[in-house]
Amino acid sequence: MSTFLFFQATQIRLDASFTKNIPLNHSYMKTYMKHSANFGGANNILISVCDSEGDIFNERFFDTLKGVHDKLFFIPGVDRIQVKSVFSPSTRFVEIVEDGFAGGPVIPADFQATKQGLATVKGNIEKAGIVGSIVSDDYSCAMVKAALLEINPDTGEKLDILKISEQLEQDVRQTFENENISVHIIGFAKMVGDVANGAKGVVLFFAIAIAITAVMVYLFSHSIRLTLLPITCSLIAVIWQMGMLSSLGFGLDPMSILIPFLVFAIGVSHGVQMINAVVKKIGKGLTTKAAAQASFRALLIPGGIALLSDTVGFLTLLSIDIGIIRELAITASIGVAMIILTNLILLPILVSYMNISPKAKVGQLSEESVFWQVVASFSTRKIASVILLFTAILYVIGFYQGNNLKIGELHAGAPALHESSRYNQDTFLITDKYAISVDYMSVIVETTPDACTSYNTMTTIDKFQWQMQNIAGVQSAVSLASISKLVNAGYNEGNPKWRVIPRNQQTLVQSIARIPSSSGLLNNNCSVMPVILFLEDHKAETIDRVVDAVKLAASELDNEAIEFKLASGPVGVMAATNEAVAQAQIPMMLYVYGAVILLCLISFRSVRATIVVVLPLYVVSTLAQWLMTVLDIGLTVSTLPVIALGVGIGVDYGIYILSTMSAQLKAGASVHSAYLSALKERGSAVLITGITLAIGVSTWFFSDLKFQVDMGILLTFMFLVNMLAAIIVLPALAAFLWPANKANK
Template sequence: MNNALVDNSVTSMLRMRMLILAIIGLALVWLGYSALSVKPEASFNDMIPADHPYIENYKHYQKDLADLGNVVRIVVQSKHGDIFDEHFQEILKQVTDEVFYIPGVNRDGLKSIWTPNVRWQEVTEEGFVGGTVIPDGFDASPSMLDQLRTNILKSGQVGVLVGNDMKSAIVLAPLQEVNPDTGKALDYHALSSQLEEKIREKYEDNNITIRILGFAKVVGSLIDGAVSVVGFFALAVVITFIMLLVYSRCIRSTITVLCFSVFAVIAQLGVLSKLGFGINPYSMLVPFLVFAIGVSHGVQIINAMIHARQLGHNNHQAAVVAFSSLFAAGITALISDAIGFTTLMVIDIGVIQELAIAASIGVAIVIFTNLIAIPLVMSYIGISKRAVEHSRKAELNHPLLPKLFTRFSEAHAAKQAIVVALALLAVGLYGSGFMKIGDLDAGAPELRPDSRYNQDNAYVVDNYSSSTDVFVVMAKTENQQCVAYDNLTWIDTFSWHMRDVEGVQEVKSVVDVSKLGIFGMNEGAIKWYGLNRNQLMTNASVAKAPPGLINQTCSMVPVLIYLDDHKATTLKRVGAAVEKFIADYPSDSLTLLMAAGNAGIEAATNQVIETAQLKMLIWVYSVVIVLCFITFRNLRIVLAIILPLMLTSILSQALMAGLDIGVKVATLPVIALGVGIGVDYGIYIFSKINEALKQGKSLAQAYNFALCHTGKAVAFTGFTLAIGVATWVFSPIKFQADMGLLLTFMFIWNMIGALVLTPALAWLFGLGKTVKSEE
């Protein structure tokens, strides 16, 4: 950046400092007001890749599939006995009634053994007979309970609505995405709270356990968990305050930096609210980052002012020096952060894009609140004398950083550093080969494995027949042709093809209903089990098909593939098997479309993430490289800054593999964030090295100069950023903990890389020599 331009703008800003501060102040008040209305949210649609063909197919049939997708399962479990007990049945009845009245529940589809749409059936001399599962005039007498047991067995609901061990029963409530009365979208958080209050709290007692499962409950838990993260923010602020104070020994500047960093967060939330975004469990990370970035840039300014004061400048002059010496580097660093985050927009997943927008906005705000406002404010209030004294003493007595790190710009230590870096690179490359795509844990992977939700989920997986991981393939036909014999044989052949795939437990579709119906119509003689070419018989066999297995126009049949788990390898295998069937058995009348169900959607997400990972890395590195090049106009400097970042990226991939953290919606942005912020260290250090080199100093001297001026601030920044995100490790939300862990790792390693590897690479590329010879 042109020095004269920087100096000019700095001078004019200082001249108008009153006006600028007033404008920034007013803007903060205005944005702070709208920040009050920002709400936590979690939307299903934002977590999935909207333009992926799987999702487009799913969206196209979303209404037809409603019954399969968005349901809440409430398990009423008897702690001591079984379900054949008066108290248990009374509770089950009350829960069924209560759920009926919870807003958002599709009442027609509500099912439990107490609802009239769940029936038993048998074949007699007169044909089919049947009835409701609960006998008429049920009074919980031993004979009635016996009758109930018989009816349940005949109803085929064991493993579906009644546990295999007869110790629990399920109330199944399909949800309506849109409230038909108000036209408003379903409020998952409210629904989740109602389920807690009206069901779990009300009916759990010494004999009854209530377990609640479903996407709505996951979202509820996510929002609750995300809110608890607010406490971590307070913790991060307190720790940062102490660190700043210890570092600067100046309460005035400490409070100034903290206040403006918090202002930046508030303003960022205000802008989000103005743009109509809420804050979701993913973008929850952004305020922490904005705060940490704000603090780190504030520290650079305070640091520069202390140095200026040591040289004898007064407070106003010191502010001017700090402002003008850091403005270019600061702007470059922040813009590269912001653009680095923006590259996340290439990923077609709503929450990641929201995170990108939120982070870019936050960083842009930091330019005003911290890079501009802090030096202006400091020009008024100044640095305390004590701080200047402390810094002078510290530098005289313990020039710790220069002593430790200067050597890395000299041959001996530089060689060692490069050898170690190469060794780490080898380890990292080897380790990152084991990195996996997608979620690796069972249940709701967003939450911790030992969370209440995942315990409930494990109970259902253990005690009911169907897996909770469902991959749905939609078989599309002409209108009214969905149960044509030729189409059913195709679907049946497909079903068996899928049953052969490792990881597939069971495959269900209207084909099974037809086979059961055909032997049912033939007096229950199971030898009739099979599809029948007699279309009249086939039509009759599916007449009683449960809703959701055929769509209204009979042009689509969902095939439900129940899986062992939703690991990426399983999902990939299933997807590949479907593709293979489509290739091996081409049909004129039937098209198999992937994919719905939680596993189908996750498969789409994994595919997007797998391709996005490389794309995102290329984008973020390209942007950072271009920006560094514009700033330094020297390819070797750019390499000295970028190569350590790449090493960190590779090492963090290896770390993910080692800790069994998959590449997923939550962890994908972390590498971009790490690179975007990590580049700051290198930029600050090199702006000082460059300054010294231009004065004709050797590389070692230049690096020593940089360490004296900015090294402490860089180290400090590394730790501030790390602390800001490290508190996340304790989040009740699994992916937030993963994000916190990885970011902490990246911030620390990037700092070490900048202090050790950047000078070593500068030595390797012969930076000092050439600059000298050029002059």
């Protein structure tokens, strides 16, 4: 079976698609999908071609720009209708002349890159009003825009976003960029490609983690054989996981590629517990086989409950209606299921065939170490009172500060990548060079056919646009209504007094007749007209403010004939994702804590035992939210799962410690005595697993991916602090929850 699953694992592929990253059942995304054929969506490509000398009007630049336009046009998966640049036939200029209007394509059919020809094009660009959108404000760059399809028309299969990114890099940037020309590419496909390239560094982190883990386990077991066993079993779990995913038809996206590392780390932590138990029992006179059997029986329930808690922590992520998170949940759950087989069953079987000396020792600290005596004092009521008071103060501060946690991205640029990344530097350049923002949202206006010939409808759209333009964070806005006002003024010698929506229907028809549906401002029968809002950034507070303003304005202006609907465009997707995350946050935590509580009740059959295990977890989760506010980390698609994972994995420490304590307490021992016994039995293993897990994920701090750095920080915190809470807060709670005559005062 291992050979087959290993082969299947080698066939697994990186899988990324735009729709996996959005909540498709959200009302905003239903609107987005409904109208994406007419107005495009958020899956766009922007390529800015810049001249190093700061002036695009030269033959070399226009030859390059034409080459970029043509290359992008013929990439499979690009919606050719929506490829737009100065070379697009739909990019036209209109000017007021003595007889009315005159116009044509910005690039004439007989264009030659001569001095005179370039001067003509420059004039046409200015007449077309595309400075700031297609051509940069300072005439140093020009843009080629395109939208991507969901299906590759050549193959009929789902578009391979990673292949598109590779083509953009190799066929566009590397082909046309030189010492005179720079090429800057942004868009979802390019961003995902850059993230996937950064995610390949996970392989290096995985190797480093294995090395660190091996060192830590060796320091614990003092044996190469006992070091290799849990590591080998954990690697087998990863191989089985990857093979199962491949067999089921799943791939790995840039976020779930981190999960095999977590599965390995979780496997090692449980493997260390098994090795610890076996060696301790051999030291008490049992044979290796008998010790393995006894350890299997002793750890099956606590280990099984701990791993079930891990699984539940992952499965609660299925409550979030975003494909990439749901696949992460499935990937992780399969991995933990494999650990149950490899580390709770396969590992003790393999150990039983080994010859382990009764003199073998595990842990750096002996059972009689003064350290355990000091730690055991945490279970005396005098010291426990101080611990619980300090914990309560931390909780109150964490709860208060955690209320300031923002949902969504808090920084400019692509949040998955560092600010210094090429992608974000390209984003900043485009934002700086062009008048329009790359952060835009389209509010879809649904009305009746031919509504653009109705004065009341157009006035309502114009009023809505005016309200939006006066919202903080909105740079500018454009709609069919605002363009028709400009055209109407053009018909009246450009007099700004005529920059109004005509009341006369024939005049209104005249003002919109020259605006094609390819402009993205109306559909074919004029029953849908978007209002495009260009925002200053995509920070959470900006999106929330604008979305609230849109909803308020829509509630005032909606009627039977017209309806304003959110949302399309990149910021529309972000708004829907933020709302999906916000809606899932509380239910997800209720599910994970509800499941952990239920499993603890089943395992220990005690409300007190459940409280002492779960309450420290809740405190640590609250402190993690405080940490996020301090470090300016928002609650996003990548950080929300960490909270659930931290709870699911963090409960392991408490379960292992309390399982040993519980047997002692039932035998009539005091809390102090029971806790000291648990420390001698499991303390070293709990410490080593907590530290090993934390050190392993701390390597993510050096990742090229910003979201992996954020996940690494949060997981390191939760692994360490949950371990400390199990050692410090759990016994302090136990000191007061068990009868006073069984606790040292």
